[in-house]
Amino acid sequence: MNGSDVTISRVGKSFGSFAALDDVSLDIKKGEFFSLLGPSGCGKTTLLRILGGFEVPDEGTVAIDGVDVVGLSADKRRTNTVFQSYALFPHLSIFENVAFPLRLRKVPSKTLTSRVKDYLSLVQLEAHADKMPAQLSGGQKQRVAIARALINEPSVLLLDEPLSALDAKLRQHMLVELDSIHDKVGITFIYVTHDQGEALSVSDRIAVMNQGRVLQVGPPHEIYEDPATDFVARFIGETNLFRGEVVRSEGLLATVAIPEVGEVLVTTDDPVPALSQVSFAVRPEKIRIAAQKPAAARKDLNVVKGHVDEPIYSGFQTKFYVRTEKGVTFKVFKQHADYSDKGPEIKWKQEVFLSWSAEDGTLVEVARP
Amino acid sequence: MTARPTKGGALYALPNALWLTLFFLAPLLIIVAYSFMKKGLYGGVEPEFSLHAYALLANAGIVKVAFRTLLVALAATALTILVALPVGYNMARSKNQTLKLFLVIVPFWTNFLIRIYAWIAILGNEGTINGFLRSVGLVSDPIHLMYNQGAVILVLVYMYLPYAVLPLFSTMDKFDFILLDAARDLGAGKLESIVKVMLPNVRSGLVTAVLFTFIPIFGAYAVPLLVGGKDGYMLGNVIADQVMKVRDWPFASSISMVVTFVSTVGVLLFLARQKRPGISKEQAAALAAEAAVAAGGGR
Structure with missing residues (x-):
C-alpha cells in the first residue's frame, strides 16, 4: 500500500446560510497521520465528508496525488472512511462485513478468504469472524470498521471521530493500536477529532479549526507551545x-x-x-x-x-x-x-x-x- | 424477579376470542360446510353431503380464471412493491414525514368504490385521458384504456399502494442511512448499495408489504368487476356470480376454499423461505387470518 498526497485548496461549503467551511486550504503529505481538530460544528466532519466523496464543495478543489477528485463519487475514490458510528452492516457476519468490498469486485473466493483473514488478524479479530456485529463490543466493532476500510487498500484512510463512542481506557488502547496500524500500512491517515489529547498524541501534524476556518497547522508541540491565536491557546490544553x-x-x-x-x-x-x-x-x-x-x-x-x-x-x-x-x-x-x-x-x-x-x-x- | 401474571391472560383475550369466533371462525366453518353440500333450488343449500361442488372446479373456465387471478395478483403485487420502495425511501429520508404520511393516508377517507369510479372517470372512453388526447388532436377515436387486465392491474396497484408504503416506510425509518454511505465508500454503486445493504435490512417491512398487498389482491372483487370487463374477470367475481346469479352456494364455497387454500399456502411458503424470522408468529397468524378473510369476503 502507498499513501497519497492530499491537497485541499480554497474549499468552501455552506448549508443554507451556515458557512460550514470558509476558504480552507491544507497540504497533507503522503503517509502522514494528519488530524483535523476543533469543537463540534467547526467544519472538520464536513471537510472529511468532502474528502470521502459524500459532499461536494461549493468552491475550491480537492486533489489526491495531484488529480482533482471533486467530481468523483465515494465509490470511485481511493479513500475509505471509518465512520463514527462504525456503520457495520447488521445483516452480515464480521467476515462478510470485511469481505464486502472484495465481493463487490468479484475477487475469487480463495484470494478473498485469505485477504479477509489477513485484515482480521491485523486488528486481532480472527476469532470473531463468524459473529454478527450485534455480538461485538464497541472496541471490537471499531476494529472491524478499520479492517473493512483498509481491505480495499486505500491510499487515504479517513477517520471520523472513530474513538468517541468508546470509554476512556479503551480509547487510549485503541489510539496506540491505530498508531501501530498506521505504521504498518503506511498510508495517509486523516483523523477528525474534537479531543485535543487524542490529536496531540498520535498526529504528525494537526490543523486546528473553528467556525469553518483553519486557524493553525503544525506538529503537536508547535500547536501546544506556540498557539497562533487565543482560540488555539485556550482550546489546546x-x-x-x-x-x-x-x-x-x-x-x-x-x-x-x-x-x-x-x-x-x-x-x-x-x-x-x-x-x-x-x-x-x-x-x-x-x-x-x-x-x-x-x-x-x-x-x-x-x-x-x-x-x-x-x-x-x-x-x-x-x-x-x-x-x-x-x-x-x-x-x-x-x-x-x-x-x-x-x-x-x-x-x-x-x-x-x-x-x-x-x-x-x-x-x-x-x-x- | 417478578413472576409474570398467568391467571389474567386468558381472561383478557376472551373478548377477542369471542369476536373472532363469531365473525371469523363461524362464517369460515359455514363456508367449509356449504362446500360439501348440495345446492338448493333457489340458492341456499340442501343439508346433504356431496363432493359435487369440488368436482365443478375441474372446469376449464374456472382453472383459466384461477391462473389469471394468480398472474394478475403477482403482477400487481410486484408493481406495487416497485412503486412503494422509492416512496417509502423518500418518506423515510424526508424532513416532512408527517405531511407525506398524511398524503398517503388521505385516500382512505374516500370510499373504496368512489375511488374506483374516479379511475373510470380518468380511463373511460369519455374520460380525462381520452378527452385530453382528443383535444390536442392526437387521436380521433377514443383508445380503450378500460375493461382489460392492464386497467385492473393499474387500479389494483393504486388501491393497495398505501398497504405496501406504510410497512416499508416504518422499517426504512429505522434504517441507519449512514450504512448507504459506508457501502458507497467501500465501492458499491448507488443501486448496488440499496440492493445489497438497504433491502436486506428492511426485509421485515418488505415481507409485510408483499403479504398485505398480495392477499387482498388475490381475493379482489370490486376492481375487476368495475374496470375489468370480460378479460379482467377474477376468482372473486366468479364467487359473487355463483352466489348472486347462478345461486350455487356450494360451488361458490368450494371456489372460496381454493382461494383460502392458495393464499394460506402461499403465505406459509413465502414465510418459510425467509431464513430469519422477518415477521413474528403472531403477525403470520394475523396474515393467515387475513388471507382467509380476503378469500371469503373480498371486495
Whole structure:
C-alpha cells in the first residue's frame, strides 16, 4: 500500500446560510497521520465528508496525488472512511462485513478468504469472524470498521471521530493500536477529532479549526507551545491567557503590562515594538508554586503573589487555582515527581508565590502599532 | 424477579376470542360446510353431503380464471412493491414525514368504490385521458384504456399502494442511512448499495408489504368487476356470480376454499423461505387470518 498526497485548496461549503467551511486550504503529505481538530460544528466532519466523496464543495478543489477528485463519487475514490458510528452492516457476519468490498469486485473466493483473514488478524479479530456485529463490543466493532476500510487498500484512510463512542481506557488502547496500524500500512491517515489529547498524541501534524476556518497547522508541540491565536491557546490544553500592551522592548525581550497582573517579561521570536497590543499566555505546568518568595535575583523571572483558592489533588499532580491580589485566577499544575509521605506542603488559603521565567511565557496574538 | 401474571391472560383475550369466533371462525366453518353440500333450488343449500361442488372446479373456465387471478395478483403485487420502495425511501429520508404520511393516508377517507369510479372517470372512453388526447388532436377515436387486465392491474396497484408504503416506510425509518454511505465508500454503486445493504435490512417491512398487498389482491372483487370487463374477470367475481346469479352456494364455497387454500399456502411458503424470522408468529397468524378473510369476503 502507498499513501497519497492530499491537497485541499480554497474549499468552501455552506448549508443554507451556515458557512460550514470558509476558504480552507491544507497540504497533507503522503503517509502522514494528519488530524483535523476543533469543537463540534467547526467544519472538520464536513471537510472529511468532502474528502470521502459524500459532499461536494461549493468552491475550491480537492486533489489526491495531484488529480482533482471533486467530481468523483465515494465509490470511485481511493479513500475509505471509518465512520463514527462504525456503520457495520447488521445483516452480515464480521467476515462478510470485511469481505464486502472484495465481493463487490468479484475477487475469487480463495484470494478473498485469505485477504479477509489477513485484515482480521491485523486488528486481532480472527476469532470473531463468524459473529454478527450485534455480538461485538464497541472496541471490537471499531476494529472491524478499520479492517473493512483498509481491505480495499486505500491510499487515504479517513477517520471520523472513530474513538468517541468508546470509554476512556479503551480509547487510549485503541489510539496506540491505530498508531501501530498506521505504521504498518503506511498510508495517509486523516483523523477528525474534537479531543485535543487524542490529536496531540498520535498526529504528525494537526490543523486546528473553528467556525469553518483553519486557524493553525503544525506538529503537536508547535500547536501546544506556540498557539497562533487565543482560540488555539485556550482550546489546546489549559492555559493562563491575558490581554496586555508591550511597554518596553529590548531585542527579543518584551515587557508586557497586564492590567490584572502587572508587568510581565516574555521572550519573543521577533522583536515586538512597544505599544503593540498582545495576548500573553503561560501554561499551568510551567509555573512554579512555592510558599516562599524565590530568592534568585534573576532579572528574567516573573513573580506573582496570591492565595490558594482551590487545590485539586489527583495523584500524579495537584492543580492549584491561585487568586492574585488583583483578583485574577491562575491555574498552576504541580507535578509530584518525588516520593513523598508528608502530605501537601501547600494548603488551601495559604499565601503562595508563583514564578516563571521569561522563556516560559509566549505572546499569542500580536497587533503592532 | 417478578413472576409474570398467568391467571389474567386468558381472561383478557376472551373478548377477542369471542369476536373472532363469531365473525371469523363461524362464517369460515359455514363456508367449509356449504362446500360439501348440495345446492338448493333457489340458492341456499340442501343439508346433504356431496363432493359435487369440488368436482365443478375441474372446469376449464374456472382453472383459466384461477391462473389469471394468480398472474394478475403477482403482477400487481410486484408493481406495487416497485412503486412503494422509492416512496417509502423518500418518506423515510424526508424532513416532512408527517405531511407525506398524511398524503398517503388521505385516500382512505374516500370510499373504496368512489375511488374506483374516479379511475373510470380518468380511463373511460369519455374520460380525462381520452378527452385530453382528443383535444390536442392526437387521436380521433377514443383508445380503450378500460375493461382489460392492464386497467385492473393499474387500479389494483393504486388501491393497495398505501398497504405496501406504510410497512416499508416504518422499517426504512429505522434504517441507519449512514450504512448507504459506508457501502458507497467501500465501492458499491448507488443501486448496488440499496440492493445489497438497504433491502436486506428492511426485509421485515418488505415481507409485510408483499403479504398485505398480495392477499387482498388475490381475493379482489370490486376492481375487476368495475374496470375489468370480460378479460379482467377474477376468482372473486366468479364467487359473487355463483352466489348472486347462478345461486350455487356450494360451488361458490368450494371456489372460496381454493382461494383460502392458495393464499394460506402461499403465505406459509413465502414465510418459510425467509431464513430469519422477518415477521413474528403472531403477525403470520394475523396474515393467515387475513388471507382467509380476503378469500371469503373480498371486495
